[in-house]
Amino acid sequence: MKKTSIKAILAISAIICITAGLFALEGIIPEWLAAAVIVVSFPAFVISLGMYWKESDKEGDYPFVGY
């Protein structure tokens, strides 16, 4: 994945999390809906945050095929 798309995921998931939380506080959406939305977007936020910090642009390793 490209750095930019990770940045986009990070921003979108963070915004979704915070708006859902705020909307639930204001009573615009029911609390369970906010919880469901946060449950989905929070993992995306955590992982994309870590990837944003340090993701390699290189390919993965290759399996070790003996001596």
Add this chain to the structure above:
Amino acid sequence: MILLYILFAVFAGLLFHGIHRKVIARIQTRPGPPIWQEILHVLKFSFKQTWIPKTASKILFMAIVAAVIAIWSGALYILISGGSLLIIFGVYLLHKITEHGLGLSSGSPYGKFGAIRSVISAASEIPLIASIAIIYLITGSLMISDITAYQASNGILLITAFPVAIAMYIIVLSKVPYSPFGIIEAKEIVSGNKTEHFGVWRAGLEVGFSIKTFVLLATFITLFIGAMPFWMLVLASLILLLTMSFVCAVTPMLSPYDAVTIQIAVIIIVIIYAGYLGVMG
């Protein structure tokens, strides 16, 4: 609000893990790491270079990390909103699936052994769900809010349903780090099913596991002692964790066979208790 709870649970859970390590070290007369070590760990892992091993099944490898965080965040919400106990223990069993997938997804033999061991323990933990049925028999409800209400009027379940409390204690104990039942990450199989998840993936897993520890401890407290203010809940969870740290410090890690045997013995106790309850009406 739920977002704040999740963020709090992440940090509290990581801190709990750190305290857990510290207490174990002190009991074993070692200095031990500082208690915020696990938080540093997560930060360290998330700053490391990350990729996906070439042998791994890519999508599964990534999705399983998200799944761990998602299911436990959901369980936290259920616990706080006083939802059904059945859901939390459903999540507990779904966690088995994620552990299993975690190990299988990389193609590494060590991860695979960890995955297989996670299913071995599932075979013995499944019947512990019987203890939930006993709680239903006693309180007439599986809603956490109803169970706490029952305890407020009829005395705490820790005393009135002691065998069930033991069974639940062992359920929770088998999920804390360095547990005698933690056969899935025994050192003879490197790090078990977490072996191939490094960098960001490991950081994500640690976040999920910290929420898990917090939720399981808090569930036990709510279930057997009753409702209390949030700060007291955290404190009581910490005390519960300290008892577990003591157990973890003085017991060696069991072999898979012994772990399953002990869990089955506990199940038999619970089933006898269920029979006793059935006879007494």
Add this chain to the structure above:
Amino acid sequence: MILSFTDDYSFGLLIGFVCILIAFFAMMKETDDLHRLLLTDVIEIIALVIIALIGTDLAEALILPGLVVGIAEILALAEIYIEKEGLVKTPENFLKIEIMDTAPGILSAIMLIYGVILSGFTGGAVAGLGLLFYFLCRGSQKKTQILETISGYAWVCWVVAFIVFMTIPQYWFFAVMLAGTGIFAKVAAKMTIVGTMRGNRDV
């Protein structure tokens, strides 16, 4: 409930449980893989017997899916058995009787016509038997895919008929006809496929 023999159901259930015990005991003793496969079929039958004990129309409706599941499982297992034992040799001499050379045309034509008149499940079975007999005797070098396609469309007809029943019940007559045709074609096609299985390479 089981211990009171006051009604037929409890008594039947008791017999059923005795059968279960016998079957499980046999299952426990047997070590040969093929024999165990056959014994599981016995166990399946007992499951159907216990369903049949209900003794109402509902039982009839429940046996059919139970039977289908049982057959599907036993077919899958037989396939695994063949695969794991490496049994690939086909029999050389397959059923040679004189009547099979002389009669098939007329017999199967009669059965086919009678089947069409009967229609529905029974008609399908009769017509299918006729076709089965024909293909069994004459053999077929053609691909069986066309039969499978017919069978698939028949299934679709049947399902569509059910949806009509549930959503627009006023067109029940159309649905009945659709279901009758569907099940007729389905059963006939399925039985015909059995007839084409002669151990040839084109099967």
Add this chain to the structure above:
Amino acid sequence: MYELENINIEGQVVTFIPFGDIVGYLTPYTAILFIFAAVFTIIALISKPEKQVDIAFGGDAYYTKNVSVKQMRFQRFMAAACGLATMGGVLSGDVFNFTLFTAMVGITNIGIVASIKNRHILDNAYEYGILAMVGTLPLFAGAAIIVATTGTLSMWILFTPLVTVPLVAKLLLVIGVLAEGMAPVYVAKAEITRAPGAPFILMVHVSSLVLFLRVIEIVISM
């Protein structure tokens, strides 16, 4: 509007799907199971199998197992079928439908592991198959005894306090699901773990546990 009589166990019905007189439903509990099964089915559909690393004994060499495209397609199809059956079982509002979906999960589970042409794996797949077939007996017998004693298979009626379901039937149902879902046996026969194809093998586990969780709900509610 359909509503569960006893909402103390898993909460209020979130949604229901009336299909004639058979009404499937989702409560918060089953909705979570449903979503979980759906997510893992999608993962099985879109992800490629892993390359298992294996050790060649008697030397220092490692090698990776490759899954052929044909075999992957078959496994993927079976995994998808297994996921659909699991979702059906979770959604079902009728005990007999539930048992049928469970039996279907059993068949597809055999299919997932039996696609690998390896003597050890096939041997174990065969053992599972026998167990799954034997498991249909308690499963169907449980459902049959329920309908014979209460006169209905609809969970909407069975979950009300008006009807009492005999304990034997409940036990048979649980035993049947345990025998059909292979997770408990999956470990006892560790040979099966030679089977590559993690996303598909994982479906074996997902389906077993999800259906187990569902049957617990059914049995406690009845």
